Amino acid sequence: MPMNDHIKKPARKIFSISQLNKQAKNLLETGFGLIWVEGEISNLSIPQSGHWYFTLKDNNAQINCAMFRNKNRFINPPADGDRVLIRTRVSLFEARGNYQLILEYLEPAGFGQLQRQFEQLKNKLEAEGLFSEAHKKTIPHPIYQLGLITSATGAAIHDILSIIKRRFAAMEVILYPVQVQGDRAHESIIQALEVAQQRNEVEALLITRGGGSLEDLWCFNEEALAHAIHHCQLPVISAIGHEVDFTIADFTADLRASTPSAAAEILTPDTQQLLHRLSRLQQQLHQQIKNTLQLKQQQLDWLSRRLINPAQRLIQQHKDLKVQFKRLNAAIKQRLQNFQQLLLSKKTQLRQLAPHQKILTNQQLINQLQQRLNRIIRQILSNQQQKLSSVSHQLDTLSPLATLQRGFTITRTIGKEVINSPSTLKKGELIETVFAEGKLRSKVTQICKK
Incomplete structure (x- = not known):
């Protein structure tokens, strides 16, 4: 028996073409998962089925791509030569063994770059606090003078003016015409913000334009415009594009409206509601006036009950005057006694000291004090006598004997x-x-x- 017959050969695993292609497909799909790929479209084909087939290439290589109808129905078809950014799965067409990409999403390559720039700027400005609610200014309501920053020929201004005329014709609209698309459009809008602040002729500003692509709306994503809105002294409302469109200006503004028409609805009160509110306020005011008059009438009645007859008041004052006169006389007598005691004390001290000149000087001082005291007493008695005479005359006037x-x-x-x-x-x-x-x-x- 030959020696080679004793060597055990490894078992062979033999694949069919179908098995090989199927396993290769599984390896490609699980190994890569969903990835982003950028390239240029060529050989685009769109059959009646609605599926898209094309080649995606760069300078050195190319690959077949397929995007089925359920994924592309909301996307505008590309064209040959377009540079696109796709989100895709790596797969294999088993029947032919062709390596290909199955697309989940497609967008223009520039759009992806703009979106990344948008997110980076949004995160930066948010970190700086430009979007903070603490910096948002209160929007007056209702607004009687509104500044409109938009294109003078766009559709947005016609929609806004139509709604304002219908809902609140008393609002005065001042237009600050600007460019709303293009490389220098943001500079035009910044200049309009500065002019509006210098004139100070409106209560709030509305920055607005109709819908468009991300590129069309890009002037509202400029950092310089965001800072201008943030530092604006007037309240700023933004209404840019459609409801799904968001710009940096929307985040920086004090209020964001989903569309220009929605902004006009938000900023204008309904005339019928105003009339109803005025009627309700009128009723409240009438009731308040009525309540105030009733309260004042009660106060008047209470005060009238407190009024005292003049004759009774004079009699009471006469009694009070007699009491005060008695107290005054008692005080004067007491003061005289005190002075007399003081004089006796001084005389005693003088006799004890005995210097003749000092005695004469003190005697003169005593005489002066005595005279001054007498004048004060006479003046007080005269004043009290006059008061008594006045009161007596008033009493005589009211007396029946006078009648x-x-x-x-x-x-x-x-x-x-x-x-x-x-x-x-x-x-x-x-x-x-x-x-x-x-x-x-x-x-x-x-x-x-x-």
């Missing part, structure tokens, strides 16, 4: 009861009439009614 002095009389019964009506008398009854200087008694002989 009698003017020719009036008082008729009363013999029992001193004042007669107010003849109906209380009887024929033959004695009555007494009091005059200023005497009395008269008479008998009732006849009672006459009115």
Whole structure:
């Protein structure tokens, strides 16, 4: 038996072409997963099925690509020569053994770069605090003077003016015309912001334009414009593009509206709602005035009950004056006694000291003090006498005797009861009439009614 027959040969694993292609496909799809690839389109074919087939190439190589209808139906078809950025799976077409890419997403290569720039700038400005709610200014409502920063010929301005006219015609709109697309458009918008602040003729500013691609809206993603909006002294509202469009200006502005029309709706109150609110405020004001008048009437009634008759007030003041006069007299007497005691003390001290000249000097001082005291006492007595005379005169004016002095009389019964009506008398009854200087008694002989 040959020696080679004793050597055990390894088992052979034999693949069919189908098995090989299938395993190669699995290795490619699991090994790479979803990846991003950039290249130039050529040989684009779009059959009736709606699928896209093309070659993606660079300067040194190329690869077949397929994008099926369920993935491309919301994307505008590319053209040969377009440079694109794709999100794709690496796969293999088993029937032919062709290595290919199966696309999940496609966008222009420039768009991807712009999107990355957008995200980088957004993160930078957010870290600097430009998007912070603490820096957002309050939007006045309603706005009576609105500054509109947009193109004078765009569709946005017509939509906004139409809504404002319908909802709140009292709003004054001042247009600051600018470029809203192009390399220098952001400079035009910054200049408009500066002009609006210098003029100070509006309450808020609305930066707006209609929809467009990311490239069309790129002027609103400039860092210089973001800082200009952030430092603007006037409240700024942004309404750029469609609802799904977001720009750096939207994040920096004090308020973002999804569309120009939505901004007009937000910034204008409904006239009917205003009229309803005015009517409600009028009713509240009327009720408040009514309540205030009732309160003041109650206060007036309370104060009127506190009023005192002038005669009673004078009588009370006369009593108070007598009390004060007594206290004054007592104080004067006490002070005189104190002075007398002081004089006796001083005399005693003088007698003890005995110098003749000092005695004369002190005597003169005592005389001066005595005279001054007498003047003060006389002045005080005179002032109190005048006050007493004034009060007495007021009392005399209110006295019934003063009334009698003017020719009036008082008729009363013999029992001193004042007669107010003849109906209380009887024929033959004695009555007494009091005059200023005497009395008269008479008998009732006849009672006459009115």
